[in-house]
Amino acid sequence: MGWKRKDLVSMQDTEPAEITEVLDTAESMKEIATREIKKVPTLRGKTIVNLFYEASTRTRTSFEIAGKWLSADVINFSGSGSSAEKGESFLDTAKNIEAMSPDVVVVRHKAPGGPALLAKHLKCSVINAGDGAHEHPTQALLDLLTIRQKKGHLEGLNVTIVGDITHSRVARSDIHAMRKMGMTVTVAGPPTLIPPACQDMGVKVSHRLEEAIAHADVIVMLRLQHERMTGGFIPSLREYSRVWGLTLDRLTQCRPDVLIMHPGPVNRGVELSPEVADSQYSVILDQVTNGVAVRMAVLYLLAGSKAA
Amino acid sequence: MTAPKEKAQVLDQAGLDRALTRIAHEIVEQAGGADLALVGIKNRGETLAERIAEKIAGIESKRPAVGALDITLYRDDLGSRAEQPRVRSTEIPFSLKGITVVLVDDVLFTGRTIRAAMDALMDLGRPRVIRLAVLVDRGHRELPIRPDYVGKNLPTSRKESVAVMLREHDGEDRVVIQEPEEGEPEPAGGAAAAGEATDEAPRRAKIKDARAPGTPPSRKED
Numbered sequence: 057m058g059w060k061r062k063d064l065v066s067m068q069d070t071e072p073a074e075i076t077e078v079l080d081t082a083e084s085m086k087e088i089a090t091r092e093i094k095k096v097p098t099l100r101g102k103t104i105v106n107l108f109y110e111a112s113t114r115t116r117t118s119f120e121i122a123g124k125w126l127s128a129d130v131i132n133f134s135g136s137g138s139s140a141e142k143g144e145s146f147l148d149t150a151k152n153i154e155a156m157s158p159d160v161v162v163v164r165h166k167a168p169g170g171p172a173l174l175a176k177h178l179k180c181s182v183i184n185a186g187d188g189a190h191e192h193p194t195q196a197l198l199d200l201l202t203i204r205q206k207k208g209h210l211e212g213l214n215v216t217i218v219g220d221i222t223h224s225r226v227a228r229s230d231i232h233a234m235r236k237m238g239m240t241v242t243v244a245g246p247p248t249l250i251p252p253a254c255q256d257m258g259v260k261v262s263h264r265l266e267e268a269i270a271h272a273d274v275i276v277m278l279r280l281q282h283e284r285m286t287g288g289f290i291p292s293l294r295e296y297s298r299v300w301g302l303t304l305d306r307l308t309q310c311r312p313d314v315l316i317m318h319p320g321p322v323n324r325g326v327e328l329s330p331e332v333a334d335s336q337y338s339v340i341l342d343q344v345t346n347g348v349a350v351r352m353a354v355l356y357l358l359a360g361s362k363a364a
Numbered sequence: 365m366t367a368p369k370e371k372a373q374v375l376d377q378a379g380l381d382r383a384l385t386r387i388a389h390e391i392v393e394q395a396g397g398a399d400l401a402l403v404g405i406k407n408r409g410e411t412l413a414e415r416i417a418e419k420i421a422g423i424e425s426k427r428p429a430v431g432a433l434d435i436t437l438y439r440d441d442l443g444s445r446a447e448q449p450r451v452r453s454t455e456i457p458f459s460l461k462g463i464t465v466v467l468v469d470d471v472l473f474t475g476r477t478i479r480a481a482m483d484a485l486m487d488l489g490r491p492r493v494i495r496l497a498v499l500v501d502r503g504h505r506e507l508p509i510r511p512d513y514v515g516k517n518l519p520t521s522r523k524e525s526v527a528v529m530l531r532e533h534d535g536e537d538r539v540v541i542q543e544p545e546e547g548e549p550e551p552a553g554g555a556a557a558a559g560e561a562t563d564e565a566p567r568r569a570k571i572k573d574a575r576a577p578g579t580p581p582s583r584k585e586d
Contacts, residue, residue: 058447077450084434084453093487096437126437356437357448 059357063175063182066191067232075233079201081353082346088125089348099128099359102159107150108185109135109165114320114344115185115194119162122351128159135165146170147177154178160358163187181358189223195319196229198350200237202343203274206315211238216268218300219278219327220249220289226319227278231257244268245300248289265300266309274315277302277327293326303329307337315339368525368542374500374518375539383515384412387497388419390513391466394495399463401429402497405481406452409433411532412499413468431456433467438480460489466513470528472498475509500539502526 059077064070088094104123106116116132123130139149146165153161160181163171168190175182186192204210215234221227221243234241235258242260243250254261262268269275280296290296302316316328316338324330333340375383391400400420404413410432421427434452442448467481482494497513502520516539520526525542529535 060447081451084451087454091488096487097483098437098442353451356451359443359448 062358063171063184064193064354064358065172065175065182065184067193067196067229067236068191070193070233070236072236075197075200075236078197078350078353078357079204081357082197082201082349083205085349085352085356086346088352089345094125095127096125097127098356099123099126099159102126102128102359103157104128104130104160104162104355105153105158106130106132106185107135107153107161107163108133109140109146109163109170110186112164112185114347115164115192118344118347119183119185119351119355122348122355123160125348126352126355128355131158147173150174150178154180160355183354183358186225188225189228190225191229191232192225192319193229193233194347194351194354195226196233197354198343198347199226199230199276199317199319200233201346201350202317202339203315205342205346206339207273210234212240213273214240214242214271215274215276216242216244216262216272217276217278218244218265218268218302220280220284221245221254221278222249222251222289223281223284224278227276230276231259235259242268242272246290246296265302265306269302269306269310269314271311272314273311274317275302275310276317276319279319279321280323280326282323297326301325301327301329302332304331304335307332307335310337317343320344368544371524371541371543373538373540374526375516377537380499380515380537380539383499384415385419387513387515388416388423391416391495391497392420392423394512395464398492400466401431401458401460401463402466402468403431403433403456403481403485405467405469405477406432406434408528408530408533409467409469411530412470412497413466416466416468416497429458431458433481433484435477435480435484438484440476440480454484454488456488460485460491462490462492464493464495465491466495466497468497470499470530471526472496472501472509472511472514473504473526475505475507478509479507499528500526 059074088096106119108116120130158180160183161174161178162183162185163174164185165171166188168188170187171182171184184191184193200210207213217227217230231241242262243254244262244265247263250261314337316332318328318340320340322328322333324333332338402413402417404410413430417428417430432455434454436449436451465485467478469477478496485491485494495512498511499515500518501511501514502518504522518526520541523543526539527542528539529537531537
């Protein structure tokens, strides 16, 4: 028990006991969201910098709300329109921000390993809010929290992740975290979007959606990232949707207590039909709510690890 | 950390029960039919609040609402400890507005927990009155706080600790004074470690003398 790490960079390096610590803490944090006055004084006087080099609404807002509910001062710093455009290096920018004595830097960057680099060079805590196609640890944690709340446990559950595994940091973090918690993970998608190294991560691979979802307790539908589909990975959006999209019709083949998750933003009509996104099986909005609680938990736990 | 040595038993099961009965009567008498709720400070305060509520239900026809408060997020020593204390959930499923709230805790020591608990309550609503009931008042206040209902006044030295054991947590009902083993130096960080109340180990209000002079007060009383 207990969190001693300075940073949260990846699920790959995180121990199962640490994951449980975050989830248990997040469970307690949820109550604050139900209050009339949503603020506790816990991180009063702490400064959190959101350093986002890639577009993000949900994640940045979620970290901002989490920090503010804990009474920290939260400053947003976006990559565009900043010194990065004037040619300052990533590390120089970070060192300059560090010179203003923040306690936590939350970083999103297109380069895999960017947050790990900062964690190594900065004395303050660093949280990875997504680094390229590498990892997105707080997303995995909020996914686990949502599953644990709905199912009551994690161990032994079957999870199927559908879509573009290759480009998905969510899939990578989910796979590491879920495997550590004793869950069985199947990935499904067109062969062009399933990395060959998948088996090394201890997951099953399926190239048929019906087969992959039939026995799943949880289905994670990934967003088809149009912006990354320029390399001829799929013939067309319509074809992808026809073969890999989750519809009500396909849902009838699933377990009656299946959970449908999605990291957002949803492309309605591409990976998820609108009826499925709004169905009783969908826990997509629970994921968003839990995201704030998980980030509060991570901020709280990291603020206690005395880096200096 | 070495286990502290038991020095004396202060309350046995019957004594503990009588103390709670008396507190229940005093609460009823003073509340005089006003809207009343008991809020226990986790973990043992919650258990004591439940027991007092049962006794009040036996005296009056109505059982007061019972809530549980975790004060971790309101502590004044966060970040000055080796590790963040575990956050437990606060469960107060009723409105505090305009009612009489009796805070319940097992041991009153420095008063820092109660300060935190009052801040937490104020964030949740505006009670008409907040009162304080404790099973044991062991003295050594660091803040201007005093209890309204006390099970047992217990003069202690700062070196000693008071362990409240309840059958729900510890399998038996009793209160004992403990003292550190002779010649055992207090390990560094020991005070912080003891501050973490767990379900396994009885909560202890303990040992502040061992701190280096000038060290800021680093824990609530337990």
